[in-house]
Structure formats: C-alpha cells, structure tokens
Amino acid sequence: MLITHTEENYLKAVYKLAGKEKKSVGTNAISKQMKTTAASVTDMIKRLSDKQLVNYERYRGVTLTNDGNRHATQLIRKHRLWEVFLVEKLNFRWEQVHDIAEQLEHIKSENLIHRLDAFLGSPRFDPHGDPIPNAEGKFMLRSQTPLSEMSEGSSSILLGVKEHDTPFLEYLNSLNIKLGTEIRILEKIKFDNSLKIVVDESSQSVISEKVSQNLFVRRK
Amino acid sequence: MLITHTEENYLKAVYKLAGKEKKSVGTNAISKQMKTTAASVTDMIKRLSDKQLVNYERYRGVTLTNDGNRHATQLIRKHRLWEVFLVEKLNFRWEQVHDIAEQLEHIKSENLIHRLDAFLGSPRFDPHGDPIPNAEGKFMLRSQTPLSEMSEGSSSILLGVKEHDTPFLEYLNSLNIKLGTEIRILEKIKFDNSLKIVVDESSQSVISEKVSQNLFVRRK
DNA sequence: TATAAAGTTTAGATTAATCTAAAAAAAATA
DNA sequence: TATTTTTTTTAGATTAATCTAAACTTTATA
Ligand SMILES: [Mn+2]
Ligand SMILES: [Mn+2]
Ligand SMILES: [Mn+2]
Ligand SMILES: [Mn+2]
Numbered sequence: 468m469l470i471t472h473t474e475e476n477y478l479k480a481v482y483k484l485a486g487k488e489k490k491s492v493g494t495n496a497i498s499k500q501m502k503t504t505a506a507s508v509t510d511m512i513k514r515l516s517d518k519q520l521v522n523y524e525r526y527r528g529v530t531l532t533n534d535g536n537r538h539a540t541q542l543i544r545k546h547r548l549w550e551v552f553l554v555e556k557l558n559f560r561w562e563q564v565h566d567i568a569e570q571l572e573h574i575k576s577e578n579l580i581h582r583l584d585a586f587l588g589s590p591r592f593d594p595h596g597d598p599i600p601n602a603e604g605k606f607m608l609r610s611q612t613p614l615s616e617m618s619e620g621s622s623s624i625l626l627g628v629k630e631h632d633t634p635f636l637e638y639l640n641s642l643n644i645k646l647g648t649e650i651r652i653l654e655k656i657k658f659d660n661s662l663k664i665v666v667d668e669s670s671q672s673v674i675s676e677k678v679s680q681n682l683f684v685r686r687k
Numbered sequence: 688m689l690i691t692h693t694e695e696n697y698l699k700a701v702y703k704l705a706g707k708e709k710k711s712v713g714t715n716a717i718s719k720q721m722k723t724t725a726a727s728v729t730d731m732i733k734r735l736s737d738k739q740l741v742n743y744e745r746y747r748g749v750t751l752t753n754d755g756n757r758h759a760t761q762l763i764r765k766h767r768l769w770e771v772f773l774v775e776k777l778n779f780r781w782e783q784v785h786d787i788a789e790q791l792e793h794i795k796s797e798n799l800i801h802r803l804d805a806f807l808g809s810p811r812f813d814p815h816g817d818p819i820p821n822a823e824g825k826f827m828l829r830s831q832t833p834l835s836e837m838s839e840g841s842s843s844i845l846l847g848v849k850e851h852d853t854p855f856l857e858y859l860n861s862l863n864i865k866l867g868t869e870i871r872i873l874e875k876i877k878f879d880n881s882l883k884i885v886v887d888e889s890s891q892s893v894i895s896e897k898v899s900q901n902l903f904v905r906r907k
Numbered sequence: 908t909a910t911a912a913a914g915t916t917t918a919g920a921t922t923a924a925t926c927t928a929a930a931a932a933a934a935a936t937a
Numbered sequence: 938t939a940t941t942t943t944t945t946t947t948a949g950a951t952t953a954a955t956c957t958a959a960a961c962t963t964t965a966t967a
Contacts, residue, residue, distance in 0.1 A: 473924065494945055507925055509946055514923085526932060526945060556776075557802040570794045576787050582777040693954065714915055727955055729916055734953085746915060746962055909967090916961070926951075935942070 468518060472573050475542055477501060477511050478520060481531055482539035491528035540604040541580075546572040547593035548583050554594040555587060561594040561645070562636035595636075596627020596646055596683060612686075614650060615660065615679035622651040623684035630681050642672050649687060688738060692793050695762055697721060697731050698740060701751055702759035711748035760824040766792040767813035768803050774814040775807065781814040781865070782856030815856075816847020816866055816903060832906075834870060835880065835899035842871040843904035850901050862892050869907060 470478075480500040484492040498508045516523040520535035531539060549571040553559040559567075581602070584590075591607045592598055598606045611626045625648045628636070639645065643666050653671070654663040660676035690698075700720040704712040718728045736743040740755035751759060769791040773784040801822070804810075811827045812818055818826045831846045845868045848856070859865065863886050873891070874883040880896035 471923080495943090503924090504926065505945065506927080506947080510924075528945095553799075557799070557806055559798075559802065563798070567794070567796050567799055570796075571791075574787070574790045576790075578779075578783070579773075579777070579787055582779065586777055691953080715913085723954090724956065725915060726917080726957080730954075748915095910965100911967090912963105912965070914961105914963075916959100918959080919957090921956075922954085924952085927949090929946100929948080931944100931946070933942100933944070935940100937938100937940075 470518070470520070470538065474511070474515060474518075474520070475538070475573060477508075477515060478531065478535055478539045479542055481521060481529060482536070482543070485530065489530060491530050493528045497529075537604055540600050542572050544600045544602075544604075545574070545580055547597055547599040548580060548587060548590070550593045550595070551587050551590045551599070552583060555590075560636075560640070561631075562633045562640065564594060565631050565633075592627070594646070595631050596625075610685065611683040613680050614652075614662070614682040614684050615676055617652055617684065617686070619652050619655045622649055622687040624649055624687055625682060625684055627683040628681055629683065635678075635681065638678075642666060642674070643670055644682075650682070650684065690738070690740070690758065694731070694735060694738075694740070695758070695793060697728075697735060698751065698755055698759045699762055701741060701749060702756070702763070705750065709750060711750050713748045717749075757824055760820050762792050764820045764822075764824070765794070765800055767817055767819040768800060768807060768810070770813045770815070771807050771810045771819070772803060775810075780856075780860070781851075782853045782860065784814060785851050785853070812847070814866070815851045816845075830905065831903040833900050834872075834882070834902040834904050835896055837872055837904065837906070839872050839875045842869060842907040844869055844907055845902060845904055847903040848901055849903065855898075855901065858898075862886060862894070863890055864902075870902070870904065 477497065480497050481492050484496050484500060494505045494508045494512070497512075498505045501508065512521060512523050512529055515521045515535070516529075519532055520538065521529040521531055523529045546568045549568040550564045553564040553567060554561060584602070589601075590599055598608065600606050609626070612623075613629075614623065614625075617623055625644060625646055627646070628639070644650070649667050651665040651668070652662050653665055655661075656663070656673075660679075661673055662676075662679050663671070663673050665671050697717065700717050701712050704716050704720060714725045714728045714732070717732075718725045721728065732741060732743050732749055735741045735755070736749075739752055740758065741749040741751055743749045766788045769788040770784045773779040773787060774781060779787075804822075809821075810819055816831075818828065820826050829846070832843075833849075834843065834845075837843055845864060845866055847866070848859070864870070869887050871885040871888070872882055873885055875881075876883070876893075880899075881893055882896075882899050883891070883893050885891050
C-alpha cells in the first residue's frame with residue numbers, strides 16, 4: 468500500500484504528539500504541528516483511518532495502529548540515519564541537517580537504508596543525541612536527565628538536546644556546548660532557576676531554565 | 688520560484704527528447720516519455736511556460752528556456768552524483784541505482800550537492816559512463832563510438848552504455864561486460880549485424896546489433 | 908489540392924491536499 | 938445544571954496533476 472509524502476508527515480506528527488505514553492492526539496494539536504488547519508487534519512485523519520494507519524473515532528482523537536506506529540518508527544530511523552550521514556560523511560554541522568533529513572526520510576528503498584546503516588557502522592544515536600531505532604523498530608534507551616534537574620556543584624556530560632531547531636543549536640555552538648561536553652553547575656539562581664555553568668572546565672556562562680530543560684545529561 | 692517534483696520530471700523529459708541539437712519537442716513524445724496523456728502534457732506545458740521554463744506556441748512543440756535548461760542540467764548533475772554515491776559508497780551495482788537516484792535527484796539543497804560532490808572527489812562520469820555536468824552545468828565531452836560502428840578485428844574499451852534499464856545491465860553482467868572491459872570483435876555477421884566478441888580476452892559471446900548500438904567504446 | 912491520418916488542444920471530470928466559514932459536539936465553568 | 942468556551946467536524950471552494958472524449962490543426966498522401 469502506497470503512503471504519500473504528506474501522509475507520512477502526519478504519521479510522524481501523531482507519533483511525536485502521542486509521546487511514549489501513546490496517548491490519544493487531538494485535531495488541533497496535529498494542525499498546529501503540521502501548520503495546517505483543523506479541517507485539513509480531519510480530512511487527512513479519515514484517509515489514514517481508511518488505510519488502517521490510525522484508530523479514529525469522531526471527536527475522540529487518534530492513536531496510531533501497529534502499522535502506523537511501525538511506519539512512523541521507520542521514518543524516524545531514516546531521518547536520523549541521514550542526519551548521521553550528513554554530519555559524519557559530508558561534514559555538515561548539527562544545526563544544518565534537520566531540514567535536509569526531512570526530505571531524505573521520504574526516499575523509498577529498504578535496500579538503501581539497509582546499506583546506509585551499514586556504511587555508517589549502525590550508529591545508535593543521531594547528531595542530536597536521539598536514539599536511532601533498529602530495522603525492527605527497537606530503540607536503545609539510556610538514562611538521561613534534563614540539566615535543569617541536576618544539583619548545584621554537580622558535573623555532567625551532554626548526551627542530547629530536546630529541541631533541534633537551528634537558532635537553539637547555534638546558541639549552544641556559541642557557548643561551546645556540543646555532545647560530550649562537560650557541564651559543571653556553579654550556581655543555581657533561585658529567582659528564575661537560571662544556571663551559572665562552567666563548560667569543559669574552561670568557559671563560564673549563564674543559561675536560562677528553558678535552555679537547561681532542553682539539555683539532556685548524565686552525571687559525570 | 689518553486690518548481691514541483693512533477694515539473695522537474697517534465698523538464699528532464701524535454702531535455703532528453705530535445706537531444707543536443709535542442710530540437711523542438713512534441714506533446715505526444717513527452718506524454719510517451721512521462722507515461723501520461725497528451726492532454727496532461729499540454730496542461731503542464733502551459734504551467735512551465737507561465738514559469739518561463741519552456742518556450743511554447745500552440746501546436747508547435749516546446750523548447751527549454753535558458754532557465755529551464757539550467758534547471759534540467761542541475762537535475763542531471765544531482766541524479767548522476769547520487770548514482771556515483773550509491774555505487775562507490777554503498778556498494779550498489781550499476782543496474783540497481785537508477786530508480787533510487789530518480790528520487791534523490793529531487794532533494795533540494797545546493798549545499799548538499801556541493802558537499803556530496805566533494806565527498807565523492809568530483810567525479811566526471813557516473814556508473815553508466817555518462818558525464819556529470821559541473822556546478823556551472825558544463826559537461827566533459829569525450830569521444831566515444833557505438834560498438835556497432837567498430838570494425839572486425841578491432842579491440843576497444845567500454846566507456847558507457849546508452850540505455851540504463853535494469854534488464855539490459857543485468858544482461859551485460861551475465862556477459863561479464865562492465866565499464867573498462869575490453870571487447871574484441873571476432874566477426875561481424877553480415878545477415879543481421881550481430882557480433883561475435885571476446886570479452887577481456889577470456890569469454891566469447893554473440894551479441895545482437897541492438898546491444899552493440901547501446902555500448903559506447905573507444906579504440907584500444 | 909482535397910481527403911485522410913497524425914498530432915494537439917479543449918472541455919469536463921476526478922483525486923489529493925489544502926483553505927474559510929459555519930455547524931455541531933464536548934468540556935469547562937458559573 | 939445551564940451557559941459559555943473550546944474543540945472538532947462538515948460544507949463548499951481552490952489548486953495541482955491527472956484522465957477520457959471530443960474538437961481542432963497540421964502534415965501526409967492519394
Ligand atoms: Mn531532525
Ligand atoms: Mn536529530
Ligand atoms: Mn540514471
Ligand atoms: Mn546513470
């Protein structure tokens with residue numbers, strides 16, 4: 468059964484919004500994510516439901532079927548593998564790859580993705596620290612904590628970022644923060660939960676709570 | 688100005704059918720190439736004409752404008768670079784890459800193609816021996832002759848193939864013929880112009896005139 | 908050169924994907 | 938519980954890309 472480019476993007480949106488609790492997703496939430504209108508979403512949901520990719524009842528929101536979930540997971544696999552390719556082989560920086568991967572993830576060829584994976588050495592994480600599901604759709608989980616929950620005086624290593632948008636990643640570049648960087652919390656400012664940090668035991672910065680919530684770390 | 692996936696495919700079709708003499712191309716020829724109907728072609732041609740990508744006069748056929756020609760050439764550049772990537776880096780065989788490259792050629796990112804070209808070492812020819820235009824759209828020309836025009840007793844080296852469809856390339860594989868292979872003509876059969884050949888001074892075969900017309904060689 | 912054949916365009920539909928505006932249902936709240 | 942607010946759906950259009958059938962032009966040929 469052929470799934471269009473657009474249908475694939477809706478599946479990804481539902482997957483993302485459902486979270487790991489796989490909760491039911493509403494029309495408005497999808498329309499916001501997809502930058503379309505609620506009316507368009509209702510239309511598309513009916514189509515996905517006809518194709519047995521989502522479970523749908525009027526006014527009740529949608530969940531992915533097993534088929535839909537599998538398809539969404541494979542899209543994420545492709546997206547993240549292409550991001551690794553772009554960074555590792557073509558020397559793109561982590562803030563440049565997402566939009567190109569959004570296009571590449573729709574290329575249809577099982578053989579291609581199988582060979583790409585092998586060429587890259589079956590990476591387990593993408594350039595933003597997100598896990599890459601394997602061919603069967605299984606993710607490698609690892610324990611990570613938002614930096615915002617670490618205590619004053621602690622040192623940790625950056626494992627991943629929550630948001631991947633370019634301005635945020637460029638901001639991290641400007642602070643010399645990248646995957647693997649050590650971050651020590653000098654002081655937590657009580658007033659707004661901003662953090663005074665030391666990056667790789669060299670440069671000192673202050674970051675807002677919002678930034679610290681978007682940095683996933685492990686205790687060093 | 689945004690050019691759709693479909694519009695790009697029509698531009699490529701016109702480019703191909705016009706040949707290097709850049710002759711005017713008719714509606715039926717395009718519909719055959721694109722596997723659509725003449726009516727669809729007329730419709731699309733009007734759209735391309737509105738976008739100044741083709742010159743069009745009713746009942747008179749179309750030619751590419753400079754813009755259209757530049758765009759078509761860049762598509763061919765992308766297609767052929769991706770084919771090189773698939774063969775050189777992902778170990779695909781030459782008969783497997785065309786359909787995947789048909790998808791990859793539509794990925795939009797100048798930076799991507801620039802880096803891909805560098806990663807591949809700026810190859811001048813693709814896995815089928817077709818020249819890859821440079822970033823300015825210039826092709827490297829080289830003199831090559833169809834094997835069908837070589838004389839009895841001559842030895843030559845395979846530089847390229849005219850058709851790239853999978854069954855033809857698989858047939859060549861079965862004859863141990865690939866780019867760089869030496870082909871010596873033992874005998875030209877007068878009746879149907881089929882050729883008795885020796886491949887790499889080891890295996891002997893008979894190929895039809897049609898096959899020999901699709902093999903481009905240089906005298907050894 | 909008149910007629911037939913080939914090639915091309917127009918007319919009118921269809922499908923996917925989108926929109927705005929209005930109606931309907933569910934959820935929140937007074 | 939009645940009313941208001943929010944969310945979702947339906948109705949009706951629009952645009953890109955496609956089709957079939959019919960009309961029209963150009964080219965070939967008798
Ligand atoms: Mn991404
Ligand atoms: Mn990523
Ligand atoms: Mn090709
Ligand atoms: Mn090729």
